Each structure stands twice: as structure tokens, then as C-alpha cells.
Amino acid sequence: MLKCDLRKDVTRRSFLKASAAGLASLATPIKGASGFEEVFSAGQVRRLSPYLALFKGTICVGVLLNGQEALLIDCGDAGTFEWARNAGIEIKQVLATHHHREQILALLRSRHVELCVPAAEEKYFASVLEYWNTPASRWHIYNQHPHHWMLPEPVRVTRAISPGDSLKWGAATIKAVETPGHTDGSLSFMVNVDGLKVAFCGHLLHGPGQVPDLYCLQKGFQRGQRRISDYHGFLGARETLKESLQRILKERPDVVVTSSGSVIKDPEASLNLLIDRLDTLYDNYVSTSALRHYFPELFQEFEGRTDHLPFRPHLIPPAYLRHIGTSWILVSEDHAAFVMDCGSPRVIEALEKMISTGEISKVEGLWITHYHDDHVDAVPQFLDKFRCPCYAVEAVAEVITRPIAWRLPCISPSVVKVDRVLEDGESFSWHEFRITAYDFPGQTLYHGGLFVEKGPDRLFFVGDSFTPSGIDDYCIQNRNFLHEDSGFFRCLDLIARLKPTHMFNCHVDAAFTFLPEDCEEIRQRLRRRRELLKEILPWRDPHFGMDEFWVRCDPYEQAVSAGKKVQLELVVFNHLAEPLKVHLRVVPPNAWMNDSPPNALQSWKDWPHLIVPSRKEGRFSVEIAPPKSVPPGRFVVMVDVAVPDELPFPRILCGFTEAVIEVTS
Numbered sequence: 001m002l003k004c005d006l007r008k009d010v011t012r013r014s015f016l017k018a019s020a021a022g023l024a025s026l027a028t029p030i031k032g033a034s035g036f037e038e039v040f041s042a043g044q045v046r047r048l049s050p051y052l053a054l055f056k057g058t059i060c061v062g063v064l065l066n067g068q069e070a071l072l073i074d075c076g077d078a079g080t081f082e083w084a085r086n087a088g089i090e091i092k093q094v095l096a097t098h099h100h101r102e103q104i105l106a107l108l109r110s111r112h113v114e115l116c117v118p119a120a121e122e123k124y125f126a127s128v129l130e131y132w133n134t135p136a137s138r139w140h141i142y143n144q145h146p147h148h149w150m151l152p153e154p155v156r157v158t159r160a161i162s163p164g165d166s167l168k169w170g171a172a173t174i175k176a177v178e179t180p181g182h183t184d185g186s187l188s189f190m191v192n193v194d195g196l197k198v199a200f201c202g203h204l205l206h207g208p209g210q211v212p213d214l215y216c217l218q219k220g221f222q223r224g225q226r227r228i229s230d231y232h233g234f235l236g237a238r239e240t241l242k243e244s245l246q247r248i249l250k251e252r253p254d255v256v257v258t259s260s261g262s263v264i265k266d267p268e269a270s271l272n273l274l275i276d277r278l279d280t281l282y283d284n285y286v287s288t289s290a291l292r293h294y295f296p297e298l299f300q301e302f303e304g305r306t307d308h309l310p311f312r313p314h315l316i317p318p319a320y321l322r323h324i325g326t327s328w329i330l331v332s333e334d335h336a337a338f339v340m341d342c343g344s345p346r347v348i349e350a351l352e353k354m355i356s357t358g359e360i361s362k363v364e365g366l367w368i369t370h371y372h373d374d375h376v377d378a379v380p381q382f383l384d385k386f387r388c389p390c391y392a393v394e395a396v397a398e399v400i401t402r403p404i405a406w407r408l409p410c411i412s413p414s415v416v417k418v419d420r421v422l423e424d425g426e427s428f429s430w431h432e433f434r435i436t437a438y439d440f441p442g443q444t445l446y447h448g449g450l451f452v453e454k455g456p457d458r459l460f461f462v463g464d465s466f467t468p469s470g471i472d473d474y475c476i477q478n479r480n481f482l483h484e485d486s487g488f489f490r491c492l493d494l495i496a497r498l499k500p501t502h503m504f505n506c507h508v509d510a511a512f513t514f515l516p517e518d519c520e521e522i523r524q525r526l527r528r529r530r531e532l533l534k535e536i537l538p539w540r541d542p543h544f545g546m547d548e549f550w551v552r553c554d555p556y557e558q559a560v561s562a563g564k565k566v567q568l569e570l571v572v573f574n575h576l577a578e579p580l581k582v583h584l585r586v587v588p589p590n591a592w593m594n595d596s597p598p599n600a601l602q603s604w605k606d607w608p609h610l611i612v613p614s615r616k617e618g619r620f621s622v623e624i625a626p627p628k629s630v631p632p633g634r635f636v637v638m639v640d641v642a643v644p645d646e647l648p649f650p651r652i653l654c655g656f657t658e659a660v661i662e663v664t665s
Contacts, residue, residue, distance in 0.1 A: 045083075046263075048255070049194035051171050055083055058654045059102060060261040062200050063089075064191065066170030071095065073189055073200045074103045074259060075113075077654050081106050095161070095174070097202030098186040099124035100149040101638070101655040103259065107155045108590055116167075118176075119160035120185030124150060126157045132634055132660070138557075139413050140373050142231040144218045144477060145184050148407070149655065152589055152636035161187060177251060179204050181241030182216050188244075190251050199253035199267070204244060206538045207262035209273035214476050214537070215548040217241065226297045231409055234285055234474045238278045245271045260538070274536070281532045288470035288525050293508070309521060312468040314510035315502055318457055324350045326374050326506040328461055330452065332431035335361040340450065340461055341506060342366065342382040343374040351386070365430065367437075368392040369463030369506060370447040371399040373412035380414050389419040393439050393448035397421045405555035408446070409477045422448075440465060442491040444478035449491070451498055460500035460513075465491055467505050468512040471522060476546055482530045483543075483575070483615060489526065492519040540646060543575035550575065551584070551641050553659035554619075561664050563628035568659055569619050570639060574612035583607040583642040586622050587655070589635045604642035604652055624661075632665045 046054045053063040057080045062073030070084065071093040084091050093114045096104050099121040107115055117125045124131070128151045131137050137148070161167075163178035172193035179188040181204050188201040206212045219236035220229040230236065248256065249271055256264040256271070264270045286292070287308040292299050302308065322329040327347045330338040337351065337360040354360045363386040369375060379400070383390055392400065399406050400416040422428075422437035429435070433454050440449030442465025452459040464472050471488050473480040481487030495503070496519045502511035514522075530542065537545030544550055554569040574580040585607040612618030624637065638655040 048198060048263075049196045052191065052193050052196065052198065054257065054263070055080060056261050057083065058105075058652045059259040060257060062189075062191065062198075062257060064169050064172050064174075064193065065089070069170075071169045071172075073097065073191075074202065075106045076102065077105045078109065079106075081110050093158075093169070095167075095189055096125070097188065097200060097204075097259070098183040099146065099151070100183065100203070101151045102149070102653070103202065104151070104155065105654055108151070108153065111156055114158040115155060116159040116161050117157050118185045118187045119162045120180075121146075121183065122157055122160045124185075126154050128152075128154050132636060138407075138660075139411060141407075141409050141411060142229040143220070144215070144230040144409075147183070147216055148658070152638060152655075152658070163187065175251075177247055179244035179247060181237050181244045182212070186244070188248060190253060196255075197251070197253045199248050199251060199256045201248060201256055201258055203259045204241070204248075205256075205264075205271070205274055206258055206260045208264055208266070208270035209277050210536055210538050211241075211274065211545075212260055212538065213545045213548070214533075215546065218476055223298050223300075226295055228295065228298065231475050232291060232295070234289075234476060235278065235282050238282055242275050242278065245275060277532065277536045281529070281536060284525060284529045284532060285473070288522050289474060290467040290470050290472040291474050292469040293467035309470050309518070309525070312512040312514060312518065314468065315512055317502065317504070317509075317511045318454075318459070320454075321459075321504075322354075323509055328504055328506065329360075330430075330433060331360055332433070334431065335359070336431060337363045338365045338367070338430055338433075338435075339363060339382075340367045341369055341375040342378045343372075343376065345378050345381060348378060348382055348385055362386075363388050366390045367450055367461075368396050368400060368416065368418070368448070369450070369461065370396055370444050371403070371406075371408065371412070372410040372444070372464070373414075374410070375463075375506065376400055376416055377412050377414050379416045383417065390417060391420050391422055391437070392416075392418045393424065393437055394421050395439060395441070395446045396448050399446045402555070404557050407552075407556045408444075408549075409475050438494055440491055440494070441479075441481065441486060442466065442488050443472040443475075443480075445481065445487075446479075449494065451500070456501065458499065458501045459504065459511075460495065460498060460502070461504045461506075462491070464506055466503060466512075466514070467508055468510075477548060479547055479549060481543065481547070481575075482526055482533070486615070489523065492523055495519055541575040541577075547573070547575065549573075549657075551582070551639065551657050553637075553639060553657060555659070557660040557662065559662040559664050560626065562626050562630045562632075565623050565625040566661065567621050568624055568637070569621050572610065572612050572618045574614060574616060574618065577614050579614060580612045581609055581644060582612065582618075583609040583644065584620075585640040586624060587638040587640060588624060589637065591630055591635065592626050604640075604644070604650065607640070607642060626661065626663045630663050632663050635661045635663060637661055 044056045051065045055061045057076040059076040064071040069092045070089045073095045075094045096117045131150050161176045165176045167174040175190040177188045179186050191198045203212050217237040220233040221236045256267045320331050324347050326341050326343045328340045397418040424439040427436040436451040438449040440447050450461040496516045503513045533542035539545050550573045552571050554571050560566045570584050572582050583604050610618045610620050637659045639657045641653040641656045643651045
């Protein structure tokens with residue numbers, strides 16, 4: 001058994017030499033897997049049986065030996081092939097558990113290896129350019145499946161494997177088992193060798209009772225006649241995941257190996273623990289969910305639960321308000337209009353009719369609650385028609401003024417000119433109304449609330465963040481933070497302090513309000529959720545497993561001529577209560593590298609790094625340029641991430657995020 005502890009002062013090259021020298025010991029029998037360490041670090045080789053080993057590179061790779069030839073289950077980055085070459089092993093085949101790029105990045109350049117992939121996901125290996133070139137993968141994103149952790153370019157597929165297929169390799173037999181959850185077409189591979197049965201499940205789970213992240217579980221589903229998209233499906237893949245876990249247990253493996261490097265020695269207890277945790281977490285979510293108002297038929301099994309947040313009663317809106325689509329309209333005593341959001345030309349048409357009938361005299365302002373397409377799609381036409389100033393808080397303005405720089409759910413390509421960016425708590429007078437703008441990071445981090453006062457009326461326009469049944473946190477990609485001073489905690493504190501007489505959701509005709517005791521009840525449920533997330537997500541702070549944009553590229557997309565340089569900022573949000581050190585590396589497309597890829601043997605310690613203060617964003621810029629010989633087209637630039645202090649070992653995330661570069665002629 002050999003290992004290279006990256007916390008010690010050793011080089012990866014010296015580790016590869018040591019691995020090559022010691023690999024002969026793989027032929028020595030051992031007694032089962034009971035003494036196997038449950039978690040092991042990058043740069044380690046572990047043996048499960050004479051012909052089955054694990055190599056921990058950027059992911060955990062299964063290594064099945066047949067003489068000096070090997071079949072790999074997943075392969076990670078090029079470091080796996082460097083290790084095999086130094087060990088005198090020829091890699092002949094790779095079985096991919098699922099299509100996410102971190103599983104098989106090495107095959108972008110090692111194209112001589114046979115690749116076997118899940119049949120349900122074959123197109124995400126061989127025809128991936130269709131994804132990157134389709135506008136539906138870029139704009140108006142309501143579906144998160146397939147996830148954007150797609151390969152940046154296609155790879156050659158040798159065989160598509162269906163559930164139930166069997167393979168033979170040397171002394172081993174391998175059976176493919178259908179295990180969707182982390183992705184829709186994931187397979188797990190049951191390996192029988194040397195009297196041992198091992199399940200390789202990819203990222204279906206992380207460790208006992210844990211999943212690697214929540215964002216891959218954002219999935220739409222159907223109950224009865226009601227079908228919802230991924231956007232509305234918080235933990236929507238949980239039932240599919242539970243079925244997959246049961247399929248693994250039915251195979252009765254001795255151990256389960258995950259891509260994260262965790263080896264589960266008690267599958268029944270560990271997988272059942274995850275099932276229980278998923279159910280408990282989902283129950284907590286449902287107890288305060290705004291979706292109970294929109295789609296009650298989705299939650300019929302929870303009806304009558306007295307331990308869930310009760311619905312708030314409906315209130316009649318004041319007579320000076322109008323509601324059209326997702327737009328609320330304030331009408332002053334002298335018939336001027338102040339409009340909130342414009343997602344459809346229908347709003348413009350209705351306002352023109354109101355002007356023609358004398359119901360209003362003119363439109364004097366537009367407030368944007370948040371960036372979602374059903375609130376901003378028609379804003380450019382609106383502003384062109386009514387020539388009024390546009391208002392937003394800074395977080396909203398940053399997105400709607402340059403949407404091409406962002407990849408977010410429900411994002412619209414419409415570019416909005418914001419005339420006045422309001423500070424948090426900034427007030428102004430409009431006719432007989434006193435209006436105050438607030439940063440209101442509820443439904444999405446990029447969201448504003450508008451507090452309107454007139455006489456005894458204290459109206460709070462909360463965008464989409466609340467309904468009479470609770471909070472709108474059903475899309476985790478919206479970045480719903482659970483820190484005490486941010487996210488819905490901040491929103492609840494504002495509501496409790498402002499004591500609105502009426503609250504207004506953009507999609508709900510009736511008004512409602514939350515009392516201070518309602519706000520406190522929601523706070524307690526969110527604190528409980530935070531504890532549940534700590535159990536189910538393997539990070540020092542669970543936000544890293546629920547905020548997929550904690551590392552992002554700014555801009556997400558930009559255009560450049562071949563041979564010209566562009567600036568790309570790498571942005572990191574630190575969810576910890578202490579500073580966070582992060583190493584990052586930009587990986588250009590193969591077509592840009594002229595056979596000179598990033599050094600596979602380079603330690604993550606040599607990548608550029610930054611130290612990000614607690615609960616803040618950190619940034620640094622890199623300069624990249626497509627060579628003059630590159631033809632026009634869309635290219636994906638990936639970013640590798642390493643978190644050295646993530647316990648118990650450094651965490652390396654290859655291709656964790658990306659930017660799109662449009663090379664023009």
C-alpha cells in the first residue's frame with residue numbers, strides 16, 4: 001500500500017515513481033476490505049483485492065488489472081494517465097459512471113482509450129457541442145438537467161452501456177446498474193473479483209448519509225396531472241435517488257466506492273441513513289414552502305400537518321393598486337403610474353389602454369424587483385415606449401444591465417438600462433407616496449424589495465420571495481443563503497422591523513402579511529434546515545454544497561477576435577466564518593493549446609491563489625487569448641478549483657465552473 005500525502009512536502013512526480021515501484025504489491029492477496037480506510041487523500045493508491053485497486057487523483061478511480069493492462073472506472077484528469085504510465089500500466093478501457101466532465105477529463109487528450117458510457121447519456125459525450133451551441137442551454141434556464149458540468153468538447157465513444165449489461169475484464173465480471181439521481185442517466189458498476197463485490201457509484205452519494213451537493217438534485221417531477229420543471233424542484237431527484245440507493249442495496253455489495261474518495265464499508269446502514277436524511281430535509285423544506293400556495297396538489301401527503309407553517313389569510317389590496325401579469329402598478333391621486341416589473345408586452349398594451357381610457361395619465365417610473373425573465377423580458381420595449389426612469393438596487397442592476405456576464409436560472413438576454421441604482425434603505429417621494437428600496441435577497445440573491453407608505457398603509461412589494469404559505473426557496477440555483485445576516489434571514493428581519501400592513505407577490509392577486517411571530521417560526525425552521533444540511537453535505541460550511549456559483553467567471557460569456565486578448569475575472573464567495581484560501585487554474589480549450597496542455601504533474605499548490613475574507617467575494621483577473629489559427633465558434637474555458645484546508649483532505653474540483661468565449665472572424 002502506497003500513499004502520497006499532499007499535506008507533506010512531496011512532489012507529484014516523486015509520488016508517481018513511488019507508485020510505479022510499489023504497484024507490484026497489487027498481486028499480493030489481502031483479507032477482504034474490512035481494514036480499508038473509509039476516506040483517502042489525493043495522491044494515494046489503495047488496494048481492495050489482488051486485482052482491484054483505487055487511485056485517488058482528482059477523483060477516486062477504480063483500477064481493474066489484467067496483467068499490465070487496466071480497465072478504469074472513471075478516470076479523472078490527466079494525472080491518472082501519468083500515474084499509470086509511470087507504473088508500467090497500459091490503460092485500455094474506461095467505464096464512465098456519468099457524463100460530468102470531472103469524471104473523464106483525461107480523455108479529452110488521450111483519445112486512443114476505449115470509452116464505454118451510459119446509453120442514456122451517450123449524446124452528452126459524443127455530441128456535446130449541441131448543448132453549448134443551443135440558446136436554450138444559455139437563456140431562460142428553467143431546466144438544470146443536463147447540468148452545465150458538460151464536457152467542453154466531444155469525445156469518441158466506443159460502446160453505450162445499458163442497465164443490466166455485463167462485461168468481463170480479466171478475473172473480474174462487471175454489471176451495469178441503473179442509478180439516476182446525481183444525473184438522469186447515471187450507472188453504477190458492480191465489480192465481482194477475488195471473492196469481493198464492489199459497487200462503484202460515481203457521485204450518487206459522497207459518504208455515509210451524504211451527497212456531494214444539492215444543485216444536481218434540483219429536478220422537476222410529476223404528481224397526478226401536475227408537472228413542474230427543474231426550476232421548481234428543490235430536492236426533486238430525491239425519490240429517484242432513493243430508488244437508486246435501493247437498487248445498489250439489492251445487489252448486496254461488500255463495499256461502495258464513491259468518486260469523492262469515500263469507501264463505504266457498511267452499505268446498508270450508510271445508504272439507509274442517506275434516505276432518512278433526504279426525507280427529513282424535504283419535510284423541513286415543505287413546511288415553509290411558497291409552492292404550497294402555487295401547486296397544492298404536489299404536497300397532498302403533507303396536508304393537515306399542524307407542525308408546518310400555516311397559510312396566512314388573504315387581504316384586499318388598496319384601491320390605488322393594479323395587478324397585470326407579474327406587474328404591480330401604483331396609481332397616484334392625479335393618475336400617474338409607477339410600475340413594478342415588465343415581463344411581457346401584455347403589460348405595455350394594458351398600460352396603453354389605461355392611458356387611452358383616462359385611467360392613468362402617464363407612466364413615471366419602473367422598478368425592477370429581480371432579474372428573472374418573466375419580470376424583465378419586455379423592459380427594453382417598456383422603456384422605449386414610456387421614456388420613464390428605471391430603478392433597481394445594485395444587486396439587481398448588476399445582472400440586468402449586462403446579462404451576458406451571468407449564468408443564472410431564468411435569465412433573460414434583454415439588456416436593461418437602469419437610470420437610478422438605489423442604495424439599501426434609500427427613500428424618495430413620489431406624489432403622495434413615500435418609497436424606500438431595500439436589498440432583499442430572498443427568492444434570489446439578486447433581488448430588491450420596495451416599501452411604500454401612504455397614510456396608514458404600509459405596503460411591502462416582495463417580488464417573488466414570499467407567498468401566503470411561506471418562502472420562495474424552491475430553486476437552489478437562485479442562491480438562497482442561510483447565513484443569519486443574509487438571505488431569507490435578512491428578509492424576515494426586515495418584515496419584522498417594518499411591520500407591513502400588506503405584502504405583495506408579483507404572481508399573487510391578493511395581499512397578505514406575516515406577523516413577527518410568523519417570521520420567528522420561519523427563522524427557527526431555517527436554522528433547523530442549516531443543521532440538517534451540515535449532516536448531509538460534506539463541507540465545513542454546507543453552503544459550498546448548495547451554492548454552485550460560489551466560484552464563477554465574470555463575464556460568463558464574451559466575444560473576441562482570434563489572436564486578441566480578453567480579461568476574465570475569477571470570483572470566489574467565501575461562506576466560512578473565517579478567511580478562505582482557494583487555488584484556481586484556468587484551462588483553455590484543446591484547440592487553443594497547440595499540444596501544450598496545462599502541466600498534468602503541476603501541484604495545485606503552484607496554481608494562483610487568493611485569500612477571501614469571511615462572507616465576502618474575492619476576485620483576481622487572468623488574461624487569455626485564442627490563437628490566430630482558431631476558427632470562429634463558441635469555446636468553453638474551464639476553471640479548476642482547489643481548497644487546501646477543506647477537511648479531512650484538500651479538495652480538488654476539476655472543471656468546477658466555466659466561461660464561454662465566442663471567437664469571431
